[in-house]
Amino acid sequence: xxxxxxxxxxxxxxxxxxxxxxxxxxxxxxxxxxxxxxxxxxxxxxxxxxxxxxxxxxxxxxxxxxxxxxxxxxxxxxxxxxxxxxxxxxxxxxxxxxxxxxxxxxxxxxxxxxxxxxxxxxxxxxxxxxxxxxxxxxxxxxxxxxxxxxxxxxxxxxxxxxxxxxxxxxxxxxxxxxxxxxxxxxxxxxxxxxxxxxxxxxxxxxxxxxxxxxxxxxxxxxxxxxxxxxxxxxxxxxxxxxxxxxxxxxxxxxxxxxxxxxx
Amino acid sequence: xxxxxxxxxxxxxxxxxxxxxxxxxxxxxxxxxxxxxxxxxxxxxxxxxxxxxxxxxxxxxxxxxxxxxxxxxxxxxxxxxxxxxxxxxxxxxxxxxxxxxxxxxxxxxxxxxxxxxxxxxxxxxxxxxxxxxxxxxxxxxxxxxxxxxxxxxxxxxxxxxxxxxxxxxxxxxxxxxxxxxxxxxxxxxxxxxxxxxxxxxxxxxxxxxxxxxxxxxxxxxxxxxxxxxxxxxxxxxxxxxxxxxxxxxxxxxxxxxxxxxxxxxxxxxxxxxxxxxxxxxxxxxxxxxxxxxxxxxxxxxxxxxxxxxxxxxxxxx
Numbered sequence: 051x052x053x054x055x056x057x058x059x060x061x062x063x064x065x066x067x068x069x070x071x072x073x074x075x076x077x078x079x080x081x082x083x084x085x086x087x088x089x090x091x092x093x094x095x096x097x098x099x100x101x102x103x104x105x106x107x108x109x110x111x112x113x114x115x116x117x118x119x120x121x122x123x124x125x126x127x128x129x130x131x132x133x134x135x136x137x138x139x140x141x142x143x144x145x146x147x148x149x150x151x152x153x154x155x156x157x158x159x160x161x162x163x164x165x166x167x168x169x170x171x172x173x174x175x176x177x178x179x180x181x182x183x184x185x186x187x188x189x190x191x192x193x194x195x196x197x198x199x200x201x202x203x204x205x206x207x208x209x210x211x212x213x214x215x216x217x218x219x220x221x222x223x224x225x226x227x228x229x230x231x232x233x234x235x236x237x238x239x240x241x242x243x244x245x246x247x248x249x250x251x252x253x254x255x256x257x258x259x260x261x262x263x264x265x266x267x268x269x270x271x272x273x274x275x276x277x278x279x280x281x282x283x284x285x286x287x288x289x290x291x292x293x294x295x296x297x298x299x300x301x302x303x304x305x306x307x308x309x310x311x312x313x
Numbered sequence: 314x315x316x317x318x319x320x321x322x323x324x325x326x327x328x329x330x331x332x333x334x335x336x337x338x339x340x341x342x343x344x345x346x347x348x349x350x351x352x353x354x355x356x357x358x359x360x361x362x363x364x365x366x367x368x369x370x371x372x373x374x375x376x377x378x379x380x381x382x383x384x385x386x387x388x389x390x391x392x393x394x395x396x397x398x399x400x401x402x403x404x405x406x407x408x409x410x411x412x413x414x415x416x417x418x419x420x421x422x423x424x425x426x427x428x429x430x431x432x433x434x435x436x437x438x439x440x441x442x443x444x445x446x447x448x449x450x451x452x453x454x455x456x457x458x459x460x461x462x463x464x465x466x467x468x469x470x471x472x473x474x475x476x477x478x479x480x481x482x483x484x485x486x487x488x489x490x491x492x493x494x495x496x497x498x499x500x501x502x503x504x505x506x507x508x509x510x511x512x513x514x515x516x517x518x519x520x521x522x523x524x525x526x527x528x529x530x531x532x533x534x535x536x537x538x539x540x541x542x543x544x545x546x547x548x549x550x551x552x553x554x555x556x557x558x559x560x561x562x563x564x565x566x567x568x569x570x571x572x573x574x575x576x577x578x579x580x581x582x583x584x585x586x587x588x589x590x591x592x593x594x595x596x597x598x599x600x601x602x603x604x605x606x607x608x609x610x611x612x613x614x615x616x617x618x619x620x621x622x623x624x625x626x627x628x629x630x
Contacts, residue, residue, distance in 0.1 A: 063448045065601045072454065144456075147417060147427050175447055177429050178408075179417035182385075186418035191495035192385070194414035214324065214410050215564050217505040225495040235552035273426035273462075277442070278455040288597070288610045298614040299624035302575075302596060305612060306540065309594060311516045311572050312629060313541050 051203070052105045053094040054163035056154060056181070057087040057123055059116035060174040072143075072276045081115075083122050086169025090232040092239040093199060094167055095127035100201050103165075105129050109157050111150065113140065117255060124250035125242035132157060136259035138267045146272040147179045153270075154180070155187040156263035165208070166229040170195050178231075185229035193224050197233040315402030315439075316348040320392055321366060322407045323357050324383065325501065328365055331407040331466070336474035338434060338466050339405050340370035345436035349373065351399055352480070355391050356380045360482075369476035375485040386494040388415040391487045393422050398485075401461075403441070408465035420463035427463040428456060432470045449582055450605050469587065505559040505566060514543035517571045519562055519589070521547040523578020523599065523618055527555045532622045533577065539629040545569065547579045563588035578618045581606025598622070 059081050067078035097103040108123045109132040110116065120131050134153055139145070158166065166185075171178035178194075185192030197219070198211035203226065212220040213233050224230070242250070260267060291301040306312035319339035321332035336352060343350040349372040354362045359376035366374055377391050392415065396404060406416040408430045420427035432453075433444035440459045447454050511517060518537045524530060530550075537544045544560060551561040562569050564584040574592035579585060581597070581604055589595070590609055597610035598618050607613055614621050 061448070063451050065603060067451070069452065074448070074452065147420070147429075148424075151421055173449065176445075176449075177427075178413050179420075179427055179429050181417075182414060183417035183421040183427070186389070186421040192414075192418070193496065194385075195410045211502075212410065212414070213565050214501075216568070217503060217558070217561075217566055218324075219502045219504055220498055221500045221502065223497045223499060228495075234548070238554060273460075274428060274456045274458050276454055277457050279447070279452050282446075282450070282453045284603075284608055286608045286610070288607050288613045290602075290613045290615055295616055295620035295624040298616060299621055299628055302612070302614065302621075302625055303628035305594070305596070306516070306573060309573055311540075311542075313539075 051103045051165065052107065052161065052163045053097060053103045054158065054161055054166045055087070055090050055094045055106060055108045055123065055128065056166065056168040057091065057108045057110050057120060058084045058169075058172050059110065059112055059119040060084045060172050069279050069281070072279045074279075081119055083119050084169050084172050086171060086173070086232060086234055088239045089234050089236050090167040090169050091123045091126055091128060092237045093232055096237060097201060098127065102201055102203055107132065107161060107163070109134065109154065111135065111139065111145065111153055120255070121250045122242060124253045124255070125246040126240055127246065130254040130256065133255060133257050134260070134263065135257060136261070138260060138270050142270045142272065144272045144274060144276050145270065146274045147177055147183050149270045149272060150180045151183040151187050153260070153263065153265055154184050156265045158184070158188050160263065164227050166190070168229065168231050170231045170233050181229050181231035191225045191228040192230065193222055193228065194231045195233050196230045197236045199230065199236070315346040316351060316399060317343045317403045317405060318351045318353060318395060318399055318401040319405040320353045320355070320388070321362070322409055322411060323354070323362060326357065328362055329407070329409065330473060331409060331468040332366065333368065333473035334468065334471040335405050335407060335466060336366070336368055336371055337471040340474065342403055342405070342434060342436045346402060348402070351375060351401060353377065353392065353395055353485070355388055356382060356384070363482045367478040367480045367482070368474040369478050370474055371478045371480040374480045374482045376482060377485050377487050379487060379489055382498055383411045384494065384496065384498060385411070385415040385418065386496065387489055389418045389422065390489055390493065391485070392419045394487055395485060396423055403461070404463045406463065406465045408467050412465050416463050416465050423463070425461050425463050426458050428458065429465045430467050431464055432467050434464065434466075449580070467583070505561065507557060507559040509543060509559060511543055511545045511560060511562065512567050512569050514545075514569070514571050516540060516542035516573045516575070517545045517562070517569060518542045518575050518577065519545040519547065519579060520550060520577050521579030522549045524550070527553070529619075530555060532619070532626070536622050536626045539626045547585045576606050576610070577622060579606055580604045581609065
């Protein structure tokens with residue numbers, strides 16, 4: 051069995067930041083592997099260690115700068131990586147769900163995996179829609195917000211739990227091939243070992259353009275246009291206690307006594 | 314004139330709150346475009362649901378009597394057929410776990426753009442401006458699109474529709490291709506049971522990512538002991554396996570309403586706030602004065618929890 055994991059380098063933002071136009075100014079941005087994707091990679095690597103999967107391939111849409119982040123997945127055990135990028139992607143303001151779907155479906159067509167794992171959402175733009183959209187595009191089955199996957203995958207069926215709201219889980223059987231969007235907490239993502247990090251440098255990381263994938267340049271034209279970005283107005287009417295830890299702790303202690311809840 | 318189709322959400326025999334919020338959001342859009350509001354209710358006891366959904370502002374309710382519980386293939390097929398039949402400009406769905414399990418498929422099948430997790434919508438003629446958050450709520454963005462679209466709305470952002478409506482209720486004759494139904498729901502399970510019910514606690518000492526390491530939980534336990542309070546947490550602590558699921562406050566965990574909720578090192582993501590905003594008094598201990606938790610906190614200590622928590626414990630020893 052072959053597993054394709056979609057991964058994304060997401061931007062992280064410092065507590066204090068400035069906005070320029072419809073973007074956060076560069077100097078306040080960091081980069082990290084999307085948290086949800088980290089769990090998806092771990093699930094795939096565990097399936098490989100359990101002998102269920104033969105190969106784990108990651109795919110990302112991103113510039114050369116993100117290779118270091120993407121290699122984290124290789125360091126944790128993925129076999130090889132694909133990075134899709136070219137000038138038309140670099141020029142795009144916003145890559146909407148439709149554009150990502152079209153690009154990733156071309157990769158799926160070329161790789162022909164039995165199982166595709168994605169994160170539930172990306173920590174930056176949080177659309178939470180690409181995995182299910184991709185499944186529909188490639189004619190696969192799917193399950194959104196999966197927080198447990200049985201590792202036997204017998205008879206071409208994935209037994210999963212979907213994490214619904216309010217502490218309820220749905221038990222679902224999904225036919226393969228399928229796309230599962232992976233929720234945090236499904237496993238405990240490992241830290242890459244030093245050996246893993248060294249090996250990752252030698253693992254294949256294949257760069258493909260839209261042309262290589264047979265995707266029209268117009269696919270990246272977004273139907274959504276970002277028109278504004280701003281800090282939400284604080285509705286806070288919080289009373290902030292000032293002073294050292296001893297002073298603030300005693301303010302809080304007093305409040306708890308006032309409320310009659312302190313011993 | 315452009316119509317709106319709002320697809321409601323239910324689970325195990327109950328309509329979910331967001332269903333009534335969808336009616337409000339849908340009515341606002343339909344008013345802006347001068348169109349009608351269609352509401353769809355798919356699977357379950359649809360006639361009973363339809364009666365409850367007949368609130369002010371609904372023009373037509375389409376019932377689809379097929380199966381008991383949510384199945385994304387049935388929903389995808391039904392909504393695309395309703396779209397073909399009614400030709401609405403906007404298809405509204407909840408940004409719930411189930412909404413995200415079919416809305417993207419509907420959008421892709423119909424070749425429509427999708428905007429998810431919207432917190433505000435403004436329609437103007439052919440164009441729609443959607444407000445949504447990015448970077449975990451640090452910023453809000455507006456995005457514009459024109460033409461037809463699939464839009465999911467965040468729960469509790471629109472008020473629930475009220476009153477009694479005068480909608481016509483019509484059974485929609487759906488044609489489900491059973492061969493294309495590739496997933497089967499075999500059951501549900503309540504999780505997070507066990508020794509403690511955090512929703513019963515008077516005081517919750519709740520811990521988040523700011524605690525950094527599992528062994529640091531000890532200072533939280535000491536504080537809870539000194540206060541005779543109960544320990545709860547935000548999601549990452551449970552994801553890390555540091556506390557069991559029955560301690561998790563939030564959308565996918567428990568909803569709590571204690572007298573005092575002390576949020577320690579919790580930034581206050583919307584999913585967490587959904588589970589604790591009904592607390593009587595909320596105190597935040599956090600180094601970031603701009604953390605979203607400050608928006609709903611009554612009192613705050615902007616300081617290092619590793620200094621404040623031991624000092625507070627000492628107060629009560």
